[in-house]
Amino acid sequence: MLYEREQKKLGREKLQRIIDTCKNVEGRSLDPFLIDVKANVDTVKKYFPEWKIPEDLCLDAETIHQLASVIRLQSEWVKHRSTTLYADPFLLDEKIRRAEKVEMVRTFIRVWHPIIELEQISIQSLAEALRYWESLAPLDERWKEIAPTGVGSGTATREELVNQRILRDEAFSQELENFWLELKKEVAEKGKDGQIRYETFVYSGTYEYTVNRAFMTSFLITYGYATLEIHPLEEEMFIVPYDRQVTRTSDKQLVSIPIALAAEQWRKWKKGDRE
Amino acid sequence: MSKKKAYYANKLKRATHMLFYKKHKKPGVKGWELRKTIGSDYPKVLKILGDHLKPLDLQVKTVFEEEKEVEKPTQEQLDKARFLIELKGELTPKESKMIGWRIDDLAGLAIAISYVISKKGKSPRKEVEELLREKLPGWKVGFNIDRYVRYGYLAQDEDDQLYLDWSTRAEVDQKALVDLLLRTET
Numbered sequence: 001m002l003y004e005r006e007q008k009k010l011g012r013e014k015l016q017r018i019i020d021t022c023k024n025v026e027g028r029s030l031d032p033f034l035i036d037v038k039a040n041v042d043t044v045k046k047y048f049p050e051w052k053i054p055e056d057l058c059l060d061a062e063t064i065h066q067l068a069s070v071i072r073l074q075s076e077w078v079k080h081r082s083t084t085l086y087a088d089p090f091l092l093d094e095k096i097r098r099a100e101k102v103e104m105v106r107t108f109i110r111v112w113h114p115i116i117e118l119e120q121i122s123i124q125s126l127a128e129a130l131r132y133w134e135s136l137a138p139l140d141e142r143w144k145e146i147a148p149t150g151v152g153s154g155t156a157t158r159e160e161l162v163n164q165r166i167l168r169d170e171a172f173s174q175e176l177e178n179f180w181l182e183l184k185k186e187v188a189e190k191g192k193d194g195q196i197r198y199e200t201f202v203y204s205g206t207y208e209y210t211v212n213r214a215f216m217t218s219f220l221i222t223y224g225y226a227t228l229e230i231h232p233l234e235e236e237m238f239i240v241p242y243d244r245q246v247t248r249t250s251d252k253q254l255v256s257i258p259i260a261l262a263a264e265q266w267r268k269w270k271k272g273d274r275e
Numbered sequence: 276m277s278k279k280k281a282y283y284a285n286k287l288k289r290a291t292h293m294l295f296y297k298k299h300k301k302p303g304v305k306g307w308e309l310r311k312t313i314g315s316d317y318p319k320v321l322k323i324l325g326d327h328l329k330p331l332d333l334q335v336k337t338v339f340e341e342e343k344e345v346e347k348p349t350q351e352q353l354d355k356a357r358f359l360i361e362l363k364g365e366l367t368p369k370e371s372k373m374i375g376w377r378i379d380d381l382a383g384l385a386i387a388i389s390y391v392i393s394k395k396g397k398s399p400r401k402e403v404e405e406l407l408r409e410k411l412p413g414w415k416v417g418f419n420i421d422r423y424v425r426y427g428y429l430a431q432d433e434d435d436q437l438y439l440d441w442s443t444r445a446e447v448d449q450k451a452l453v454d455l456l457l458r459t460e461t
Contacts, residue, residue, distance in 0.1 A: 027434070077395070091457065092392070092453065092456060095457060095459060096386055096389050096393065097406065097409070099386075099459060101378065101379065101382040101410060102378070102382075107455045107459065108381065108452065109365060109366040109370075109381070111452040112366065112446055112448075113362045113363065114361060114366075114446055115303070115360065115361050115442075115445060116295065116360040117295065117302050117359070117360070118295050
């Protein structure tokens with residue numbers, strides 16, 4: 001047991017050393033052939049059966065990864081040596097270190113072809129810039145704040161407010177009562193058993209007016225002037241007007257019933273498919 | 276002047292303006308920019324311009340995106356390439372002083388570039404600094420390397436590794452530099 005633990009410890013140290021050497025070679029651009037990849041792979045192989053916990057397996061994977069990087073560097077090294085640019089780096093290093101400043105400059109300027117580029121402004125662009133400057137409005141004019149437009153106070157007549165649809169020409173409660181009377185009259189004329197189909201009552205000559213009637217009907221029902229009877233299977237809705245306004249005292253939760261009033265549906269109705 | 280001559284004279288002027296005057300942060304003009312302004316026959320216009328520049332010891336240099344010389348470039352490769360005007364011949368030591376580089380700075384640049392080449396195009400900044408410190412005052416070394424990076428001769432990554440950058444690839448004949456260095460008698 002003790003031997004096994006010692007073995008593992010030694011194995012971890014060896015793998016860590018391989019990782020550090022590989023990183024060193026890559027980081028300091030050393031000769032990648034300094035590393036004996038085969039011997040290192042043998043070491044990794046030797047200790048692999050010992051690893052059981054994830055940390056050790058990660059260390060093993062990291063070692064393989066670093067060795068693969070060294071192999072890549074070795075391949076690049078060989079490629080570089082095979083190119084015409086290759087010169088012995090140690091010899092080159094030595095030459096650079098020994099070269100005198102002046103000699104180095106002499107060598108360099110023989111192979112240096114500096115780019116020619118002008119940054120000077122031309123007389124044409126200068127003239128154009130002057131023209132632009134002349135036509136440019138001063139800053140205080142360009143950044144002038146937009147003054148708020150003056151709003152005078154005055155009085156508006158009731159008719160004007162009604163025309164602008166800010167006020168109605170009669171009080172809403174009065175309008176609602178009139179609408180209730182109309183409903184009762186319609187039920188008496190066109191309805192059956194004290195009720196009338198929702199579409200028959202609400203739909204009218206224009207779509208706008210139809211929407212308005214639906215809006216008013218919703219208030220009739222909410223305020224207890226009428227109720228809605230729904231037959232889900234037949235997909236039919238009937239409005240039933242009350243004789244008197246009913247005040248709801250029931251503990252029952254009131255529910256909202258969404259009723260679609262699509263323009264397409266209204267158009268169909270208008271074409272004659274009223275029933 | 277014949278109609279054809281006048282046609283090319285006008286294009287030649289446009290190309291000269293575009294190539295000589297600095298337009299972008301990086302020097303030169305891209306092929307697609309030339310095509311847009313001069314027309315699809317811009318390679319021909321550049322060839323004529325090159326002929327005009329030759330007696331002045333200047334040339335039109337093409338730097339391909341692939342970083343290597345392309346013998347028969349396609350239209351796409353030309354469009355992506357960068358065109359610039361550079362000195363064709365060699366500078367004399369006196370002239371090198373006139374173009375705004377002190378001899379120390381130029382020697383430092385030469386050493387830095389040569390050292391990075393000797394390290395296969397990648398070297399830790401620390402090593403280059405140590406090398407330059409042998410012959411340049413310490414306070415100047417870091418400043419100079421920053422300047423080489425700023426001018427696009429060297430590039431530096433987040434691990435403080437130095438590489439050869441765009442200006443070196445465009446302006447320096449790396450193979451000739453290595454050959455000359457190896458031939459020096461020291």
